[in-house]
Structure formats: C-alpha cells, structure tokens
Amino acid sequence: MTGPLTGIRILDLTAMVSGPLATMMLADQGAEVIKVENPRGGDFTRSAANRQGGFAASYLNNNRNKRSVALDLKNEDGRAALRRLLEDADVFVQNFRPGVIERMGFGEAAVRDVAPSIVYVSISGFGEAGPYAQKPVYDPLVQGLSGLATVQAGSDERRPQLVRTILPDKLTGVTAAQAITAALFARERTRTPQHVRLSMLDSVIAFLWASDMGSQTFVSGELPQQAAASFQDLIYETRDGYITLAVQNDREWWALLRALERPEWGDDPRFATAALRQDNIDARLELTQSVICGADSAHWLERLEAEGVPCAPVLTRGELIDHPQVRANGIIQEVEHPLAGRLRQARAPARFDGAETVEWRGAPALGQDTLAVLRQCGYDDDTLTRLERAGAIGVARDTVEEKKP
Incomplete structure (x- = not known):
C-alpha cells in the first residue's frame, strides 16, 4: 500500500x-x-x-x-x-x-x-x-x-x-x-x-x-497582567448532563434568545452589541445557565440546532466512541x-486523494x-x-x- x-x-x-x-x-x-x-x-x-x-x-x-x-x-x-x-x-x-x-x-x-x-x-x-x-x-x-x-x-x-x-x-x-x-x-x-x-x-x-498573548503583542504597550474576561467556561449543565454552545455574532445571539425563549434579553442594554456582551460575559453566561439547567441535554440540543446556534454535547471518553458523528467519519x-x-x-x-490507505x-x-x-x-x-x-x-x-x- x-x-x-x-x-x-x-x-x-x-x-x-x-x-x-x-x-x-x-x-x-x-x-x-x-x-x-x-x-x-x-x-x-x-x-x-x-x-x-x-x-x-x-x-x-x-x-x-x-x-x-x-x-x-x-x-x-x-x-x-x-x-x-x-x-x-x-x-x-x-x-x-x-x-x-x-x-x-x-x-x-x-x-x-x-x-x-x-x-x-x-x-x-x-x-x-x-x-x-x-x-x-x-x-x-x-x-x-x-x-x-x-x-x-x-x-x-x-x-x-x-x-x-x-x-x-x-x-x-x-x-x-x-x-x-x-x-x-x-x-x-x-x-x-x-x-x-x-x-x-x-x-x-x-x-x-496565536490567541493568548495579545497583552504581550505591542512592545510599547504591554499590559501588566493578563486579566480574565470571565472565569466561567462555555460548559452548561442540563438536567441529565452537559452541553456546550458558542455565540459569536448578532445573528447567533438572537438565535439563542429564540431557542431559550428569552426575547426580553434582546432589550437589555448590557447585551446590545457583541462588545457589550463580552464586557458583561459573566451576567450573560449566568442567565444562560439559569435557563438550560431546567431541561435535558437532548431537549436543548434539538432547540439550539433548530435555531442555528452552534452547539454540541459534552461527551465522556467512553461516550465519544459511539457518537454518530465519530462513527460516520470512521x-x-x-x-x-x-x-x-x-x-x-x-x-x-x-x-x-489519489493515495491508497497505508496498511x-x-x-x-x-x-x-x-x-x-x-x-x-x-x-x-x-x-x-x-x-x-x-x-x-x-x-x-x-x-x-x-x-x-
């Protein structure tokens, strides 16, 4: 081969x-x-x-x-x-x-x-x-x-x-x-x-x-320390496990509000722009978690996917073996x-392409x-x-x- x-x-x-x-x-x-x-x-x-x-x-x-x-x-x-x-x-x-x-x-x-x-x-x-x-x-x-x-x-x-x-x-x-x-x-x-x-x-x-040394990039303007935007991660606990989701732009933000059935968050001045949502990341993540903990992972993944919110289950090492995405790609x-x-x-x-699989x-x-x-x-x-x-x-x-x- x-x-x-x-x-x-x-x-x-x-x-x-x-x-x-x-x-x-x-x-x-x-x-x-x-x-x-x-x-x-x-x-x-x-x-x-x-x-x-x-x-x-x-x-x-x-x-x-x-x-x-x-x-x-x-x-x-x-x-x-x-x-x-x-x-x-x-x-x-x-x-x-x-x-x-x-x-x-x-x-x-x-x-x-x-x-x-x-x-x-x-x-x-x-x-x-x-x-x-x-x-x-x-x-x-x-x-x-x-x-x-x-x-x-x-x-x-x-x-x-x-x-x-x-x-x-x-x-x-x-x-x-x-x-x-x-x-x-x-x-x-x-x-x-x-x-x-x-x-x-x-x-x-x-x-x-490439992504973690922005505070050290400008020689004449180093920050004295790298401050954290948030100590929370993007893992959300559901009633039966964990999921992850990521919202980067306005379209995805509004899709998340629809999936969570929380349109009123759209009127909150803390979340009016992507920059403000980053500045107020702790409040945003805490609100999201407060809703997601009320239902199972499958429920939320279905709703999030239907609205086009990037999301995925958080799998254990044993669970990933049989996940359909892993299996579909061999x-x-x-x-x-x-x-x-x-x-x-x-x-x-x-x-x-054009090369045989090595035995x-x-x-x-x-x-x-x-x-x-x-x-x-x-x-x-x-x-x-x-x-x-x-x-x-x-x-x-x-x-x-x-x-x-």
Whole structure:
C-alpha cells in the first residue's frame, strides 16, 4: 500500500511521546520508520501502565506502522549497524538532551559523513542554549515555563492550572512532523540538506501566541497582567448532563434568545452589541445557565440546532466512541494486534486523494525487525548470530505474524 511519503526511510531514535508521535504520523503517511531502541528495555513507554499482552497503551498509540531494531549503541558493533542503516536513510530523528547524541557518536557531522543529504532532526525540551538546556524535562515543566498553566487558569492573578493532557509533548510531535516534511520538500527542490531543530518550549510558546498573548503583542504597550474576561467556561449543565454552545455574532445571539425563549434579553442594554456582551460575559453566561439547567441535554440540543446556534454535547471518553458523528467519519477504528489483542485507535486524521490507505501494522515488539532490517543491509546470518550473542543487537523471539485488521 502507498501513501504520500512512500519511499522515505526514517531512522527514529526518539522515545516517550513527542518524537514517537511525530514519526508515527509520517509512518501513517507511508514512510518506512525504523525505531532504533536499546535492547535493554527500549522506549520507556513500553513499561508504562495499562498493559495487555505485554504492550502498554501509551506505546501502542504512538508507535504503529513502525519497525523495531534493537541496537546497543554503547557497543561498537551496534554503532556500526546504525551507520549501515544511515546509508539508505532520508531522515534521522533524535530527542536526547542536548550534547548526548554527540557523545554517542551520532551528532550531525558524524551522521553526514555517512549520509550527506540526510534531514537531521533534533527535538529538545527547553532548547539547545540557555540555563535550562541541560535540565531534565517533562510536560508539566513546559506547561509552567511557557505560560500555558497561567493561561489555563484564566488570569495571571489566579492559581495556575495544568491542562489535563500532555499538550506540549503532542504539540511538539505535530510541529516536528510538519517540519520534517518541509525539510524533505526543501531538499527535493534545492538539494540542500537540513538540520531541523525544535523544542517543546518553542512549540508551546508559538502555539499560545496565536490567541493568548495579545497583552504581550505591542512592545510599547504591554499590559501588566493578563486579566480574565470571565472565569466561567462555555460548559452548561442540563438536567441529565452537559452541553456546550458558542455565540459569536448578532445573528447567533438572537438565535439563542429564540431557542431559550428569552426575547426580553434582546432589550437589555448590557447585551446590545457583541462588545457589550463580552464586557458583561459573566451576567450573560449566568442567565444562560439559569435557563438550560431546567431541561435535558437532548431537549436543548434539538432547540439550539433548530435555531442555528452552534452547539454540541459534552461527551465522556467512553461516550465519544459511539457518537454518530465519530462513527460516520470512521475516526475510531478497531484493529487486531497480534500480541496485544483487539485495539481501538484513532485513524490518521489527514487523508489524501489519489493515495491508497497505508496498511495498518501494530506497534512492534522490541527488536521484532532487527534481523530482517539488518539482512537488508547485507548482514549474513552467522554475523547476526554473533552480534546477538555479544549483546550488540536485540532480537524479539516468538512474535506472532502480523494480522490485517
């Protein structure tokens, strides 16, 4: 099966989420991704909780459509094997702390000695310079340093709050995937190899600036703090659950009044214009909530939709699986992993006209593809046996042949 990136080979030395998510997105689009892991445990997410058949959900959901090659890069034979893999690679991705990959012998200069035109990608936590460059990094630290936790709180004066998902990790993965494809395109056009550098901190700050840093935009007129328009969100409690609705313009405002049967709000001077409705947002939201709590979600969604008010139910993680909108678009797929069993996964969100859907392959066992990939590089069976016995490579035993979903 082919995808838009069919024919691209990526060597993925990343672990955790940001790097693996980026390369999985590229694998979903047809790239051959070879996940290079330490034979002694591999990617840390392999040992995470919520496991089935020896596989953790976190690992499964960030590493499908890849091949696993286990190499001990502290062993010269393991490093030699990686250099052989580099000869035919288009992209090299690593997310070690700055300086570590150079000490391992695979900094940019060393890699280009083997593969001069390769796209070299370095993903870091806080960036390659500055007082935090060498610090260990996890998602909450980036949420704090980037200002995201304060944005989530609603005001600089409120207690900061974490977003309840690892947004910096995942956003960095999406940003890296886009940057890699841009670098590949540039190489195709100009024949110039690229070194793509990005950090979790960079990615989150750029993400926030589009909508949350207005108070910091004008250099000569910064606000001393970011004040909150309201500490209420746009979630409304009904008699049996929750819904959300958003009203942006006059047409939608009057549609809401019709749906709620509250035409008198239209004469309230506090709500006469969009600007005034924003200035008086607390009063507006409180009035809306006072009405919505009197009936069930289905009642309000029907009335709101009939009047053209943008609205939706607020679903739990379990409820979204069976929602008709999700089902109609085939967003959640059930697939059979040969070792972990029946899985649900979200399909790749982008689809391409004129390209076949890439065949789904479950995330591999550690070292599942070591022998096959190294044979393609010219290693014979006697050499592979010697390398395995010496601990230079790791090989998964007793794996089950992949089944089609």
